[in-house]
Amino acid sequence: SYEVTQPPSVSVSPGQTARITCSGDALPRQYVFWYQQKAGQAPMIVIYKDSERPSGIPERFSGSSSGTEATLTISGVQAEDEGDYYCQSVDNIGTYVTFGGGTKLTVL
């Protein structure tokens, strides 16, 4: 099986920048996708294809990828951004989906 790895937690103060990383051997060849999950809710995509932002997602959410590491950046963090964030990718064959373990973002 293929795995991607995230830090378990990130904490920032309101207005600061939060960065959440995702590491995986196939990331140079495969896209990374990022989901936000708030308590009791289904996940929602916030970044697709490494850096594309779906309509309706605030501009403060951005993504990048270089080599075996991808990064979700939230600029000017707001209290409403608190929640769990998951990266997702696929293996080299493209038909095995993997999620990172999730990163809990705490807004202090």
Added chain:
Amino acid sequence: QLQLQESAPGLVRPSETLSLTCSVSGGSVSSSTYYWAWIRQPPGRGLEWVGSVSYTGLTHYNPSVASRLTLSVDTTKNRFSLRLSSVTAADTAVYYCARLALAGGYYSHFDHWGQGTLVTVPS
């Protein structure tokens, strides 16, 4: 607006078969640019992809459950289904159905999700 809704089996006894259905509205399951997927989340833990199925019945399963899993699509009723046999307490989770986009022939991302349904297998 595409909407997905899981059925709600609730409690399933150990060794029995879990059956879930995801009803799709506001769109068709008969699309060549999407697969239909199940993702689960044990209480307090992360997301796990369970498997995916195309409208033609092509399937890909997570090896962790592949020997017990069957996914299918009913295009006449615009829904897709999961059957997981020989369940144990380790299968206790919120089960989400979702639409899985394709990009260049590869799996891409889950762009629409159901609200999720909690399935409990008592130990």
